[in-house]
Structures are given as structure tokens and as C-alpha cells.
Amino acid sequence: xxxxxxxxxxxxxxKQYLEKIKRNRxxxxxxxxxxxxxxxxxxxxxxxxxxxxxxxxxxxxxxxxTNYAVEKSTEPLLIFGSSTATHDCEPKIFESQLxxxxxxxxxxxxxxxxxxxxLKAVLKRYHPKIIILVFDDDELSxxxxxxxxxxxxxxxxxxHPEIRVVMDSKDENLKYKLLSKTYPYNxxxxxxxxxxxxxxxxRQVIVDGYVPLFKKWKEKIRDGKLHTNHPLDSGKxxxxxxxxxxxxxxGINLFVIAAPIFMSPNYSSNSVIAGxxxxxxxxxxxxxxxxxxxxxxxQEFFADMAHLNNVGASFLSLKxxxxxxxxxxLLTEPSSVLITR
Amino acid sequence: MTFTxxxxxxxFPAVIIIFYALPYGWRWKFILFASYFFYISxxxxxxxxxxxxxxxxxxxxxxxxxAVSQKRKKKILIYNVILILLPLxxxxxxxxxxxxxxxxxxxxNLHFPFPEIPFFMPLGISYYxxxxxxxxxxxxxxxxxxxKKFGIVALFLAFFPTVLSGPIExxxxxxxxxxxxxxxxxxxFVYGLQLMLWGYFMKFxxxxxxxxxxxxxFDNTIRHNGHSVTVAVLLYPIQVYADLAGYSFxxxxxARVMGIDVMQNFKRPFFATSMSAFWxxxxxxxxxxxxxxxxMPLSYSFRKYKMAGIVTALMITFIISGIWHGAALTFVIWxxxxxxxxxxxxxxxxxxxxxxxxxxxGDRRWYLVLSCLFTYILFAFSEIFGGAVANIHSVxxxxxxxxxxxxxxxxxESPSTTLFLIFxxxxxFLAEIKEEFFSxxxxxxxxxxxxxxxxxxxxxxxxxxxxxxxxxSQFIYFQF
Numbered sequence: 001x002x003x004x005x006x007x008x009x010x011x012x013x014x015k016q017y018l019e020k021i022k023r024n025r026x027x028x029x030x031x032x033x034x035x036x037x038x039x040x041x042x043x044x045x046x047x048x049x050x051x052x053x054x055x056x057x058x059x060x061x062x063x064x065x066t067n068y069a070v071e072k073s074t075e076p077l078l079i080f081g082s083s084t085a086t087h088d089c090e091p092k093i094f095e096s097q098l099x100x101x102x103x104x105x106x107x108x109x110x111x112x113x114x115x116x117x118x119l120k121a122v123l124k125r126y127h128p129k130i131i132i133l134v135f136d137d138d139e140l141s142x143x144x145x146x147x148x149x150x151x152x153x154x155x156x157x158x159x160h161p162e163i164r165v166v167m168d169s170k171d172e173n174l175k176y177k178l179l180s181k182t183y184p185y186n187x188x189x190x191x192x193x194x195x196x197x198x199x200x201x202x203r204q205v206i207v208d209g210y211v212p213l214f215k216k217w218k219e220k221i222r223d224g225k226l227h228t229n230h231p232l233d234s235g236k237x238x239x240x241x242x243x244x245x246x247x248x249x250x251g252i253n254l255f256v257i258a259a260p261i262f263m264s265p266n267y268s269s270n271s272v273i274a275g276x277x278x279x280x281x282x283x284x285x286x287x288x289x290x291x292x293x294x295x296x297x298x299q300e301f302f303a304d305m306a307h308l309n310n311v312g313a314s315f316l317s318l319k320x321x322x323x324x325x326x327x328x329x330l331l332t333e334p335s336s337v338l339i340t341r
Numbered sequence: 342m343t344f345t346x347x348x349x350x351x352x353f354p355a356v357i358i359i360f361y362a363l364p365y366g367w368r369w370k371f372i373l374f375a376s377y378f379f380y381i382s383x384x385x386x387x388x389x390x391x392x393x394x395x396x397x398x399x400x401x402x403x404x405x406x407x408a409v410s411q412k413r414k415k416k417i418l419i420y421n422v423i424l425i426l427l428p429l430x431x432x433x434x435x436x437x438x439x440x441x442x443x444x445x446x447x448x449x450n451l452h453f454p455f456p457e458i459p460f461f462m463p464l465g466i467s468y469y470x471x472x473x474x475x476x477x478x479x480x481x482x483x484x485x486x487x488x489k490k491f492g493i494v495a496l497f498l499a500f501f502p503t504v505l506s507g508p509i510e511x512x513x514x515x516x517x518x519x520x521x522x523x524x525x526x527x528x529x530f531v532y533g534l535q536l537m538l539w540g541y542f543m544k545f546x547x548x549x550x551x552x553x554x555x556x557x558x559f560d561n562t563i564r565h566n567g568h569s570v571t572v573a574v575l576l577y578p579i580q581v582y583a584d585l586a587g588y589s590f591x592x593x594x595x596a597r598v599m600g601i602d603v604m605q606n607f608k609r610p611f612f613a614t615s616m617s618a619f620w621x622x623x624x625x626x627x628x629x630x631x632x633x634x635x636x637m638p639l640s641y642s643f644r645k646y647k648m649a650g651i652v653t654a655l656m657i658t659f660i661i662s663g664i665w666h667g668a669a670l671t672f673v674i675w676x677x678x679x680x681x682x683x684x685x686x687x688x689x690x691x692x693x694x695x696x697x698x699x700x701x702x703g704d705r706r707w708y709l710v711l712s713c714l715f716t717y718i719l720f721a722f723s724e725i726f727g728g729a730v731a732n733i734h735s736v737x738x739x740x741x742x743x744x745x746x747x748x749x750x751x752x753x754e755s756p757s758t759t760l761f762l763i764f765x766x767x768x769x770f771l772a773e774i775k776e777e778f779f780s781x782x783x784x785x786x787x788x789x790x791x792x793x794x795x796x797x798x799x800x801x802x803x804x805x806x807x808x809x810x811x812x813x814s815q816f817i818y819f820q821f
Contacts, residue, residue, distance in 0.1 A: 025527040026361075032791065039799045047803055173347045182806045189807050190757035203756065305564070 048181025054192045055155055055185060061200035062191055065209055069105035070121045070156055070163070077102035078122065079209070080115045081134030084259035087307040089134060090317040091208040097321035100129065104209030110152060111139055112236050113170060116243045117153055120162040127250045132320065133243065135258045137290070137306065140237050140271040141230035154184035212310035213303035221296070222263045222305060229270050237274060244282045253327075257320055258290040260312075262302045265291040287323055289316060342382040343505060344591045345544060345811075352379065353595065360599055365522040372519075372599065373492055376501040380465075387463040390428055391499055397424050398473040399494040402480035402487035418481045422474060429470045432462045437668040465505040467665060469498045471630055476512040478634055485513045493519050502595040506588050508606040508626035515601075523600045533597030535786055538801055539772075540590030545809030547765040548583035551576045553810060554762060557754065559730050562738050567746035570739055577729045578721050579766060582610065585624065604629075609773045614712035616682040619720060627665075631658050651687055656680035663727075670733050675726035682719055761808055768804075 020027075058064040077100050079089045085106025094102040105118060115133065122128065156163045157178055167174055177183055185192070194200045205212060247254040256279050258272045272290055279286035295301055301312025308316055342348045356375045363371055381388045401421035408414040476497070479485045488494050497515050498504070558565050558573035565573075589606035596603040606626050613619035620628050636658040643650025656677065663676020686693075702708040725739050753759045775784065785797035 026525050029527055029530060032795070035791070036795045036798055039795050040802055043799045043803055044806070047807070177347065180806055182803060186807060186809065186811070187757070187761065190760045191755075194756065 044180050044182050048183075048185070051182065051185035051188070051192065052155070054196050055188065058192070058195040060198060060206070061195040061204075063188070063195050065105075065206065066107065066152060068103070068209070069107075069118050070153070070160065071125075073103050073105060073122060074126065075101040075103040076129040077132070078128045078130075079104040079106055079132045079134060080119065081106040081132075081259075082111050082136045082139075083108040083307060084136050085132075085134035086209065086211045087213050087303065088259050088313050088316050089132065089320070090210050090212075090310075090313050092210075093314060093317035094132075094321050094324075097318065098130075098324060102208065106134060106209065107152065108211075111136060112239045112243065113166065114152060116239045116246075117163045117166040119243055119246055120166060121156070121160055123246060123250055124160075124162050128252055130253045130255070130324065131247055132324075133254065133256045135256055135272060135275050137259070137261050137269045138230060138271055140232050140240055140274050141269075142233045151186070154178070154186070157184065210313070212313060213307055214310055215303050216300055216309060217262060217302035217304055219305075221299070223266070229267070232270050232274055237278070240275065241278060241282070244278065244284055248282060248284070254284050255320070255324060256284060256286045258286070258288040259306075260289045260292055260295040260301075260308065260316065262296065262299070262305045265293075265296070285323075285327065287320065289319070292319075294319075342379055344540075344588065344595075348382075357598055360523075361525055365524070368523045368599075369496060369519045370492060372501070373496040373499065376496065376499040376504065379501040380499055380504055383464055384461070390432075390463045390466065391469065391504075392495075394425060394428065394469060394473055395491075395495045395498050397421065398476060398498060399488070399491050402477050403489070405477065405480050406487040414481060418477060421477045425470055425473050425477070428463075429466055432466060434668040468507045468509055469504060471509050471627075471665075472498060472503075472511075475509070475630060475634060479512060485516070488512070488516055500596070502592040503603060506585070506592065508589055508592065508604050509630050510603055510626070514604065518601050521600075526600050529597050529600055529602075533594040533599075535798075536590045536594030536597065538594075538798060540587045540592075540594060541809075542801055542805055543583040543587030543590065543769065545805050545811060546761075547769050548580050548587055549810035550758075550761055550765055550808070551580035551583070554754065554758070555580060555729070558752065559735070559739070562730070562735060562742060565742070565752055566749040567742045567744070568750065569752035570742040570746075572751050574725055574729065574739065574743065575718075575721050576762075577724050578611075578717065579769070581724065581728075582607065582623075583769065609777050611717055611770075611773065612713060612777050613716050614709055615686055616679070616716055616719060617686050619716050620679075620683070627662070631662055635661055648688060652684040655683050655687065659683070666727065671726045671730075671736055672728075674733075674736075675723055675728075678723040678726065682723070765808065 055063055056067065058067065075091075077091070077094055077098065079085050079091065079094075079102065081089075083106070085104060086108055089104055089106070091102035091104050094100075105122075107114060119131075153160075153163050153167060157167055157174065158164075171177075191200075194203075244254060244256075256275060258269075258275065261267075261269075269290065272288065276286045276288065289295060295308075295312065295316065298312070298315075301308050301315060303309035303312070342352060352375075356372075360368055360371055360375075377388060380391060401417060401424075404417050405414050405421070408417055476485075476494075480487050488497075493516055496519055497510070497512055500510075500515070503510055555573045555577060558569055562570060586607040593603045593605070604626055606624060608622040608625065610619055610622040613622050636654050639654035639657055640651055643653055646653070657680075659680035660673060660676040662679070663672040663674070666672045666675065697703050697708075725736050730736055730739055775782070786794055786801075788794050788797070
């Protein structure tokens with residue numbers, strides 16, 4: 001049989017076969033379903049690869065900061081926390097006061113689960129000398145708004161087993177969901193676009209992870225009684241304990257600080273109280289600035305009710321640095337020495 | 342498990358494969374089994390209530406049919422209605438009745454708190470209660486015969502695509518379908534999957550995304566200015582539409598994949614040029630139920646009062662609709678508002694028609710667009726009472742913010758979130774415009790070219806993966 005007759009026969013057989021399939025509507029559907037699944041898989045893989053490429057190519061902005069925290073940070077002083085960390089703590093001041101390089105690895109809206117996952121990634125690479133964990137008013141609460149936020153770390157799931165463990169504990173189906181190559185970049189397309197075009201630089205100033213706010217809060221101090229004090233979340237408490245334990249085990253000097261909140265002192269956050277008790281239990285220094293009148297009496301320090309502006313951030317950073325300095329004789333020792341019973 | 346649970350991704354294909362692998366006679370029995378599995382997966386105790394209602398729904402219509410006199414039929418129907426409504430009243434309204442009684446007694450200086458019963462309302466109870474009532478009333482009215490097979494009645498109420506959020510189906514439509522051979526129908530199958538895909542798009546890409554924004558605003562109204570609150574109020578109808586209609590599309594699609602036709606629940610409501618037109622396009626199955634079983638009998642009873650009778654029937658119907666939505670004063674006001682809107686339209690209808698005819702406004706595009714916008718704003722405003730915020734104090738705060746607080750820019754979580762919002766809503770309206778005005782055209786998913794169709798499906802799936810909000814909390818940044 002020559003080549004052309006083989007092709008002719010093959011075409012004929014294929015044509016007959018396709019017609020047979022077309023006649024049976026169920027098989028016809030199955031054939032089309034296979035075609036659709038193939039297109040979806042191909043498209044997903046291609047789009048996932050493109051997103052992956054641009055995600056890890058970012059040189060500034062929101063994604064870059066996540067990437068820096070997880071894969072690139074080398075500073076001996078790291079500041080962890082949510083927006084209270086990113087807006088309230090200025091690494092340059094810690095650098096000048098404590099003479100060690102510092103970086104703010106905090107992330108807006110990302111609480112203890114995210115912080116713990118990032119800590120695990122950092123500890124895999126090196127052990128910082130000092131860690132400051134800035135405690136949010138809702139750090140350990142059941143507030144649905146601040147639920148988990150570990151999804152931000154989905155792009156690291158495959159390459160970072162230490163992060164994978166934390167994420168799997170939050171969502172047991174994650175390994176199946178991540179069969180999709182696009183899913184890790186969910187909700188990130190516009191952020192990636194802005195980072196790639198560097199449009200984010202025009203929008204926001206970021207200095208070593210610190211994001212200064214320049215506005216001044218105009219409203220009068222809020223009555224603490226009116227504020228919703230959410231109940232505690234046992235999962236978050238357990239993760240906070242793990243965070244503290246990891247620092248102690250790694251010989252890191254951990255300072256937990258409660259960020260100031262522009263509210264009358266008759267408000268006591270459940271999270272802050274629990275955080276304080278646990279810190280004491282583990283012998284870790286907990287510095288509570290949530291009711292510090294040297295800050296609360298200066299409305300001009302606040303950008304909004306929960307965040308300081310650049311002036312307030314400098315003031316708070318100096319105060320925290322001073323407090324850390326007061327323990328300077330202890331800093332060379334393992335953190336377990338910093339017991340303040 | 343719900344349609345948006347990860348497990349549903351495995352449950353549904355498994356059900357479909359087994360369903361079509363079974364002989365015809367077994368198919369409806371298998372859907373019944375799958376439906377109970379689906380419902381029990383939410384909370385096993387819920388199924389006990391559903392079974393109880395099913396038994397009543399099965400027995401009473403048979404008794405009604407067998408009753409010899411009209412008087413006896415009526416008596417059985419009344420018992421039936423009371424028994425069916427009892428669980429709904431208990432689970433939905435016990436808390437409100439309890440609190441009201443305690444407050445009333447307090448006012449009389451009597452302190453006698455009733456015990457608090459910690460429970461969750463069984464999901465779907467409002468829907469299957471209405472379905473059960475409609476079946477009994479239809480048998481009473483001799484529109485359909487009483488079903489002798491218990492399994493068919495059980496399937497009617499527990500049918501997994503509709504059990505949680507409707508559409509509120511009728512026995513007359515569903516019973517014959519359940520009893521049919523339910524053969525594989527390629528066109529129905531594919532159309533069902535298309536509807537499901539679009540439903541997921543609406544739910545994940547639009548409803549959940551707006552939900553993130555609105556949660557920020559409505560949970561912390563005091564911290565936001567009037568502009569942001571106004572934007573949230575205007576977005577809310579789209580959120581509810583994308584959520585409810587999205588859910589309905591998934592339900593209708595899932596049923597159609599099994600060869601079962603379920604009634605349409607939404608018909609592009611934002612193209613309605615009046616409130617009466619709006620209610621013919623919004624939550625159609627509920628409105629049809631209310632029209633058939635409440636409005637029509639009432640307006641028939643009040644017919645001698647002419648317009649006053651119509652207005653009374655409208656007000657009563659929509660107040661009941663409000664109470665059905667939730668046991669709170671806000672929902673009663675919501676229902677009253679709808680009643681007022683429709684009554685005003687009914688009263689001014691003749692004059693309006695004459696006015697439109699005189700100035701030839703019926704064909705003017707600007708007039709139609711303005712009418713759509715006016716209807717939308719009326720509905721958006723009423724929705725402040727219809728579940729957008731939790732209680733009457735929050736409603737008043739929202740209204741105060743809208744009309745008195747004009748300071749500051751509109752709140753935006755981040756440019757990225759705003760772009761996602763605009764993107765999703767634009768796609769929704771483009772699709773709605775295409776469907777409303779160019780329904781005959783074969784674009785993208787309706788293209789005759791198989792490759793274009795499949796690439797279109799794939800693109801929608803990619804958009805859901807990239808722009809969907811699967812866990813609202815994942816992407817929220819709470820500003821304060």
C-alpha cells in the first residue's frame with residue numbers, strides 16, 4: 001500500500017467513525033466534551049504560565065512585597081502584621097535607632113494565618129534577630145471580614161512546602177483546586193498589570209515595605225463602647241501560639257505590639273487581651289500601645305481610626321525602637337531570656 | 342453542599358453519569374436519592390422536617406380528593422395549610438414573636454422571658470412550603486389530581502436543583518416530567534450546561550465581587566460617606582440579581598441536564614420600564630405564586646370595590662411577600678413600598694398611557710431609558726429595606742448618609758477591585774442587552790461553529806477562575 005492510499009483510507013475510516021459518533025447523540029456529546037476539556041486545559045495551562053511569569057517579574061508594588069517577604073528578605077529585623085504594620089511602622093527608624101537593617105513584611109488585611117505562613121518561609125531561609133509582630137485590633141477575632149487571607153500565597157503553594165502545610169490546614173481541597181494553573185492568580189490580573197506597567201508606583205509610595213499615609217483624621221475620638229468587639233477565633237489563637245513558639249525555637253527576639261486605635265480607652269479588644277495573656281504565657285514581650293495616651297492625645301498622628309499617618313508612624317516607630325533598646329542587653333541572648341513575668 | 346461548594350463539582354457529574362446509566366424507570370428514584378443526599382449533606386436534621394412536610398403534602402391532597410363534600414374538602418385544606426405553615430412560622434418567625442412578646446410583657450412590667458431555642462432555619466423551607474401549599478390548593482381546585490406515588494411527591498419537594506432557593510415550581514409541571522422516561526436529550530443537556538456556566542459566572546464574578554464591596558460599606562456604614570453608601574445602594578440590586586438569578590440559572594440548568602424543564606425565574610429585570618413590568622421579570626416563580634394564590638383570590642373578593650379593591654389586594658399581597666422574605670419590620674416596609682409603587686401605577690395607568698400616546702413617547706429611546714433608570718432607582722431604594730442592611734436603625738443610617746453626608750470621595754478598596762467590578766457588571770449588561778434586543782443572533786456560545794462555541798465556553802471558565810470571588814473573605818480588605 002502506498003502512502004497516498006494509506007492517507008486516503010485513514011481519512012475514510014476517520015470520516016466514517018465521526019459520522020457514526022454524530023449519529024449517536026450521546027457519543028457526539030462525549031466527543032465534544034473531550035474537545036472542550038482539552039481547550040480548557042490548554043488555555044488554563046497557557047494563561048497560568050503567563051500569569052506566573054509576570055507575577056514573579058514584578059519589581060514593585062503589592063505582589064513584589066509579598067514575593068520579597070517570602071523569597072528575598074534578608075534583614076535581621078522584620079516587621080510582621082496587617083495594615084497596622086504596613087502603615088504604622090517605619091523600618092528606616094528602626095535601622096537608625098537599632099543599627100540593624102529592617103524590613104516591613106506586613107500586608108494590608110492579612111492577619112495571623114498569613115503572618116505565620118510567611119514566617120515559616122522566612123525561617124526556611126534564615127533566622128532574623130528581631131521580629132516585631134504588630135497586633136491588629138481584630139487579630140485573633142472571628143471577624144468574617146478578616147477571615148484567612150492565605151489565598152494571597154497560592155502562587156507559592158507548589159514551590160514552598162512550608163507554606164503548603166499552612167494552606168492545606170485551612171482548605172483541605174486546595175490540592176485539587178490547584179490542578180488549575182490559573183487559579184493561584186485569581187483576582188490578581190489587574191494587580192499584575194499595574195505592577196508590570198509600574199502604574200502602582202504613581203499610586204502608592206512604599207519604602208522597605210512601609211506604606212506611609214499622609215492624610216489627617218478629622219473625626220472626634222470614637223466611643224469604645226460603640227465598637228464591635230468580635231469573639232475570639234480558636235484557629236487564629238492556635239496559629240498565634242505557633243508563631244510565638246517558632247520564634248522562640250529559632251532564638252528570635254519577638255516583640256508583639258498592639259497598634260494604637262483612635263478610640264476612647266474604655267474599649268478593650270478581645271484580641272489584644274488574649275494576645276497579651278498568650279505572650280505572657282510564652283515569656284514574650286507584649287507592648288500595648290492601643291491605649292497609649294501619648295499617641296491618643298494627638299489626633300494629628302492618625303490617618304484614620306485604625307492607622308497612623310507618616311508623622312504618627314515615625315513617633316510610634318521611635319517609641320517601639322526605644323522599648324526594644326531598653327532590652328538591648330538581652331538582645332544577644334535567645335528570646336526565651338526576655339521573660340517579663 | 343450547595344451549588345457553590347467544591348464538592349458539588351464531583352457530586353453533579355457523578356449524579357448525571359449514574360442517572361443516564363440507569364434504566365428509565367429508575368431514574369426518578371435515583372434523583373430522589375441524590376436529592377436527599379444533597380440536602381442531608383447540609384444538616385441531617387433538616388431532612389427530618391422535609392420528610393414531615395412531605396408526608397403531609399402526600400396525605401392531605403389524597404384526602405381532599407376523596408372528600409365527598411365541598412365543605413369537608415375545605416376543612417381538610419385548612420388543616421393542611423395550617424400544618425404545612427407551622428414549621429415555617431416556627432423556624433422563621435419564632436424568634437421575632439418571642440422577642441415581641443417579651444417586650445410587650447416588659448411594657449406591662451411583667452418579666453417572663455420565653456426560653457431561647459438555639460436553631461438554624463432549615464434551608465429551603467420557605468420554598469418547599471410554598472410548593473407544598475400550591476400542590477394542595479391545586480388539588481382542592483381540581484386543577485390536578487392527587488399523586489398516588491409517595492416518591493414522586495417527595496421528589497417534587499426535595500428535587501436538589503430547586504430545594505434550596507427555587508424556582509418555586511408547581512406540581513402540575515413537575516409530576517408528569519418525573520414520571521416520563523427522562524431520555525437523554527442532547528440539546529437540553531447542552532443548554533442546561535450553558536445555563537449553569539452563566540449562573541456560576543453571575544454568582545462568582547458579579548454577585549460575590551459586589552458583595553465584597555457592599556459588605557465593607559453596609560457593615561460599617563458609619564465610617565463611610567454618602568457617596569460611597571449611594572454607590573453601594575445602587576449596586577445592591579445588581580448583586581441580588583446576580584446572586585439569585587445566578588443561582589436560578591444553575592438550578593434550571595442542572596434540572597435541564599437531566600431533561601427536566603423548570604420555570605424561568607428572571608427575565609432581564611433591569612429593562613423594565615415600570616414597577617409592574619419589573620415584577621413580571623423579577624423572581625417570577627414567587628410572584629406567580631403570590632399572584633395565583635393570594636392576589637387573584639383577593640382581587641376577586643374585592644372586585645366590587647373596583648380600584649380600591651385592586652389596591653388593597655396589591656398591598657396585602659406584597660406585605661405577605663415582605664414577610665415571606667424575612668421576619669423583620671424592614672421587610673414589612675419593603676413589601677409596603679412595593680405595594681405602594683404598584684398601586685400608584687395602577688391608579689395612574691390610564692392617565693400615563695394617554696400622556697405617552699399624546700406625546701408619542703412610547704417609541705422614544707430616551708424615554709424608555711429614563712423609565713428603566715427610574716424603575717431601577719425605585720427598586721434600589723426599596724432594597725435598603727429588603728435585606729441590604731440588618732435592621733431599621735441601619736436603614737435609617739443609610740438613608741441619612743445618602744441625603745446628608747456629601748463629604749469625601751467614593752470608597753474604593755483598590756483600583757484592581759474597582760476594575761473587577763466594572764468588568765463583571767459590563768459583561769453582565771452586554772449579555773443582557775444581547776439577549777433582550779438581539780436574541781436571534783448566534784454569537785459566541787450560540788455560534789454555529791463548534792470551535793468558536795468551545796473557545797467561548799473556555800474563556801468564560803477562565804474569567805471565572807481569574808475574576809471570581811470564591812471565598813468572599815479571600816479578597817476583602819477592610820479599610821479600617
